Amino acid sequence: MLCTPFEHTISRRHFLGTAGALAAGGLGGIFSARAAEALKAGNKQVLFVWLDGGMSQLESWDPKPNTLFGGPFRSIPTSVPGTHVSELMPHCAKQMHRLCLVRSLCTKDRDHSSGVARIQRGDPKNRGVPYPFFGSAIAYLLGPTSSNLPPYVVLKEGRGGFRAEDAGFLGPTFGSLAFGDGKPPEDLLRNASLTEAEDQERNALREVFNRRYAQARRPSLTEASTHAFDTAQELMRRSDIFDTSRLPEKDKERYGRSEIGLHMLIARNMLEAGVRFVKVASFGWDTHGDNFNAHASLVPKFDRAFAAILEDLAASGLLQRTLVVAMSEFGRTPRINGHAGRDHWPDAWSIAMAGCGVRAGCVVGATDKLGVSVESTAHDIGSVFHTWYHALGIDSLSHEYKHKGQPLPLAHEEMTPIKEALT
Amino acid sequence: MKAPSGFRRPLLCLLALPLVFSATLSERKAHAMEAATPKSAPVVSDLPAFIDAQIAAKAALAGVPLAPPAEDAEFLRRVWLDLAGTIPSATETRAFLADKAQGKRAALIDKLIQSKEFARRMGEALHIQLMERSGDDPKWLAFLTEAIEQDRPWNEVVRDILAPDFKDEKKSAAAYFVTKRLDKVGSQQTDYPGLTRDIGRMFLGVDLQCGQCHNHLTVADYKQLEFNGLFMAVQNLKLNEPKGELKTKWLSEGLLESKYEFTSVLSGAKSQTGPRVPFGAEIAIPELKGDDAWLVAPDKKAKTDGVPKFSPMRSVAETLTAPENSHFARNIANRLWWQFMGRGLVDPLDLHHSGNPASHPELLERLGTDMKARGFDLRWMVRQLVASETYQRSGRLPHGSAQPEESLFAVALEKPVCAEQFMRSFLRAAGEWERVGEGSSWEGLTDKRHLLKDVQTGFKNAFANAPKEPELRANPSLRGALFLRNNDTVLWALQPRTGNLLERISRISEPAEVAAELFLSVFCRLPEKDEQADLLALLKASADKTKTLSQVLWAMTASMEFFTNH
Structure with missing residues (x-):
């Protein structure tokens, strides 16, 4: 265990004590040019699709049909002439002109335990502090949008709740708010015993008491309370975006009647409602056994949902200012093991991106014939983080976090963005 | 760890620690006698006055006026929450506000501090502070609450926590701090560095974690040695699943024969240490050969690990909680001060070092000395703190005054x-x-x-x-x-x-x-x-x-x- 955020933090309670810090400019001191960055990044948003366990690149973005390790599936042409993907992705194939595939990822982590966190934290080496997950970093760097909705929301299977540890050294304020099984957080809906008007009346009364209390006291605590209640109010007001019963049947059909389909559809609504960063997490991709049947079941669900949201974001114009990413913690081994499975393979794998700042309809890098190693320039996770920051208009090469007086880079300082992937 | 308790006394003499031990023992006896009559005895101490003089002097130096005394209602709610863990009822509030007696505040403090609710509140506060919401265990909570109820000396309690006696069911509840903090985090089966760090933070007020790999970059006092001497004893622990009579996870220790070697990742310099309490002397590893080293020899057939005679963790626990260890005394004094005054004299609580002195160094020194002199009696110390004018000051400033630095304690903090x-x-x-x-x-x-x-x-x-x-x-x-x-x-x-x-x-x-x-x-x-x-x-x-x-x-x-x- 390395040094944790806390002994390197000047004042953790600064974060702890101030839910209000999320309000504009609240923590300006730590990131020197945060306000300027936010201005530059404007109303950018992020959709981050996390395929936990490791999607096989060979059964998705980088098929190698008719080769030693290629497996049973064919490849199909896409809307970009010359680019092929696995036949398990017919819908994404039609969206290829919006996508940018990077087929030359070569990362370091071979286990889930280190990979899941390391890949999502971008984790510059030997810094001695846990880096924030991408969502927390964006919540911190860009804050909530003008919608006042929580800036970093996760849609996942299983339990929901507040996850402070995502935020690493930034402190728990920048953690995620997870919606388990697409369900809203506890106590989100206005209690049945209250009308909207009554709820407003009593809330106004609460503010009257707070204002009186804050007289002759330090204002920060009361401000933090006001911020928490305002955010709660905004979430309650927009509780429709979590109400799956209201989703049109046609959309449910298009996104696919699967968990990832439903979550992706809610994600679309959240992005439209103004959530800064939405993460959709899908589990069960760790196919050490029966890889091909598993992917034949999993990939089409992802394919449908991912293609549908790309189409909808493009149609609404949101794609122009939304960075879209789909990835895992690593790819899977070309070699097929004795259980007809594929194991962990960080040496040569792929991610898909789309949206703001990303060059549409391109493929960056290539693997060799068997898909065993990267033939072009290999890209580690640090380059990918730089690429994302640049796509969002954040100059990650020159800006730093300031943490206990210690400057910390936004991403690996010895790496640079993948230029070919950016507009 | 599994050694019968009777064995440990002569063993400690082997460890060249007879002085520490006998001091502890005689103190314990002294406390046992005091404990029979502490609650009803009137407390005569100039500590509250000393606190107020120290706070007033520094505020005067800074040119900051002190807030007026809290009104009765403000004091009442504060002292109830602090000592009983709840607000008072309207009836109690009415009675207190109507009471015209001069000494009504002192009488209320007396009543609350001797109540069952006080033990419940202190047990709960210690639990939250020590476990930091990592988990709950009713037996552990009961252990802390009873320790308060019975006015057990805090250093004795901490000794039970750090080197738990698993044979005694009640005392084994004290192990929750160590077993829970040692238990797996993420993919790691056990978290030895985490437990080492938390022992330092909770009981000495120092966060030594950087010292796992290198001297602290900005805190000169926090050397790699401070971490590793403690780490060595912690790492020698083994966390075992419940078995037979041992109904909870329990700890055993390995045979320690040589010093621990560590390397700085920054300079590459190699050093070594035996078990050692941070900022203290190294504990000698006894030279015991063969069967002599074992209290219960390991048995390959029965697959039992054996119990070594030398228990590094017990030695660490004894040394760390010895009255001579001023770091220990100052830490608990500072944590109590934080609990009742809203901010540590040293802040953050786990960053005691010479470059981060207390806001009122003489005061912290005095609190530490009094802790020790009063046999680490927490109830006594709490009583002194809440009796002070500093505690009983208003939290509100007159209109128009600027907010003073929190560390001046010129206004009661939230x-x-x-x-x-x-x-x-x-x-x-x-x-x-x-x-x-x-x-x-x-x-x-x-x-x-x-x-x-x-x-x-x-x-x-x-x-x-x-x-x-x-x-x-x-x-x-x-x-x-x-x-x-x-x-x-x-x-x-x-x-x-x-x-x-x-x-x-x-x-x-x-x-x-x-x-x-x-x-x-x-x-x-x-x-x-x-x-x-x-x-x-x-x-x-x-x-x-x-x-x-x-x-x-x-x-x-x-x-x-x-x-x-x-």
């Missing part, structure tokens, strides 16, 4: 109300404590029964920090706001029901009396004139008096005046 205190206070304010907390008065009601443990879980989910996040400050959160706004239990408590607050005040016809009862019950004070006028205007305009009162009641319990201890 303190967090933990989830448990909040729940009890909320139920008490709403007039539902008897029903939910004590299970009475349900007869004749058709309501679903709300059980204390369920309600407590709800409040904890809403207001406790995430695991391993210390609760040092009031922390309004989105989760808490949603809970207060929409949770069924919260809104249930604020509906009129036989005997509860809303039902009581709905029956009062005189509006001024309604206002008084409402404010006394929730804010533990009478309403100001304008507050009373506002409430009367609201009621006058209201078509449904009970509904309006329910809204006001909710607004009060959801406000910052209720959410903090001020």
Whole structure:
């Protein structure tokens, strides 16, 4: 265990004590040019699709049909002439002109335990502090949008709740708010015993008491309370975006009647409602056994949902200012093991991106014939983080976090963005 | 660790620590005698006056005026929350405000500090501080609570915590700190560096974690050696699953024969150390050969590990908690000060070092010395703190004054109300404590029964920090706001029901009396004139008096005046 955020933090309670810090400019001191960055990044948003366990690149973005390790599936042409993907992705194939595939990822982590966190934290080496997950970093760097909705929301299977540890050294304020099984957080809906008007009346009364209390006291605590209640109010007001019963049947059909389909559809609504960063997490991709049947079941669900949201974001114009990413913690081994499975393979794998700042309809890098190693320039996770920051208009090469007086880079300082992937 | 306790005494002599040991033993005897008569004996100490003189001197030097003494109501709510873990009832508040006796504050402190509620509150506060919401265990909580009830010396308690006796079922509950903190985190099966760090943080006030790999970059006192001497003893522990008579996870120790070697990742320099309490002397590893090294030899057939004669962790526990260890005494003094005054004299609490001196160094020194002289009697120290003018100062400034530095303690600081205190206070304010907390008065009601443990879980989910996040400050959160706004239990408590607050005040016809009862019950004070006028205007305009009162009641319990201890 390395040094944790806390002994390197000047004042953790600064974060702890101030839910209000999320309000504009609240923590300006730590990131020197945060306000300027936010201005530059404007109303950018992020959709981050996390395929936990490791999607096989060979059964998705980088098929190698008719080769030693290629497996049973064919490849199909896409809307970009010359680019092929696995036949398990017919819908994404039609969206290829919006996508940018990077087929030359070569990362370091071979286990889930280190990979899941390391890949999502971008984790510059030997810094001695846990880096924030991408969502927390964006919540911190860009804050909530003008919608006042929580800036970093996760849609996942299983339990929901507040996850402070995502935020690493930034402190728990920048953690995620997870919606388990697409369900809203506890106590989100206005209690049945209250009308909207009554709820407003009593809330106004609460503010009257707070204002009186804050007289002759330090204002920060009361401000933090006001911020928490305002955010709660905004979430309650927009509780429709979590109400799956209201989703049109046609959309449910298009996104696919699967968990990832439903979550992706809610994600679309959240992005439209103004959530800064939405993460959709899908589990069960760790196919050490029966890889091909598993992917034949999993990939089409992802394919449908991912293609549908790309189409909808493009149609609404949101794609122009939304960075879209789909990835895992690593790819899977070309070699097929004795259980007809594929194991962990960080040496040569792929991610898909789309949206703001990303060059549409391109493929960056290539693997060799068997898909065993990267033939072009290999890209580690640090380059990918730089690429994302640049796509969002954040100059990650020159800006730093300031943490206990210690400057910390936004991403690996010895790496640079993948230029070919950016507009 | 499994050694019968009788063995350890001669063993310690082997370790060339007879002085430490005999001092501890004689002190223990002394405390045992004191413990027989402490509660009723009047406390004569100049410590409160010393505290006030120190605080006043520094404030004067900074040219900062001290806030006036807290009014009775302000003091009453504060001292109840701090000593009993709940706000007082309206009846208690009325009686205290009406009491004209000179010594009523001291009498109240006496009453509260000797109550069962004090032990409950202190046990809970220690639990939250030590475990940082990593988990709950009723036996562990009972161990801490009983330690307070019985006025056990804190250093003895910590010794039980660090080197638990698993043969004694009661004492084995003390092991929760070590076993839980050692238990796996993420993919790691055991977290030795984490436990090492937390022992330093909790019991010495130093966060040595950087020292695992290198000397601290900015804190000169925190050398790699300080971490690794302690780490060595911690790493020698083995966490075992429950087995036979041992019903909980338990610890055993390996045979330690040589020093531990460590390398700085920065300079590459190699060093070595034996077991060692940070900033103390190295503990010699006894030269015991072959069977001599074992109390119970390992048995390959039976697959038992054996019990070595030398227990590094017990030696560390003895040395760390010895009265001579001023780091230990200052740490507990500083943590108590934080608990009752809202900020540590050394801040952050786990960053004691020469480059980060106490705001009032002489005062901290004195508190540490008195801790030791009084045999680490926590109740005694708490009594001194709350008796001081510094504790009993107002939290409000006269209009127009600038906010002074917190570290001057010129104004009483706001303190967090933990989830448990909040729940009890909320139920008490709403007039539902008897029903939910004590299970009475349900007869004749058709309501679903709300059980204390369920309600407590709800409040904890809403207001406790995430695991391993210390609760040092009031922390309004989105989760808490949603809970207060929409949770069924919260809104249930604020509906009129036989005997509860809303039902009581709905029956009062005189509006001024309604206002008084409402404010006394929730804010533990009478309403100001304008507050009373506002409430009367609201009621006058209201078509449904009970509904309006329910809204006001909710607004009060959801406000910052209720959410903090001020």
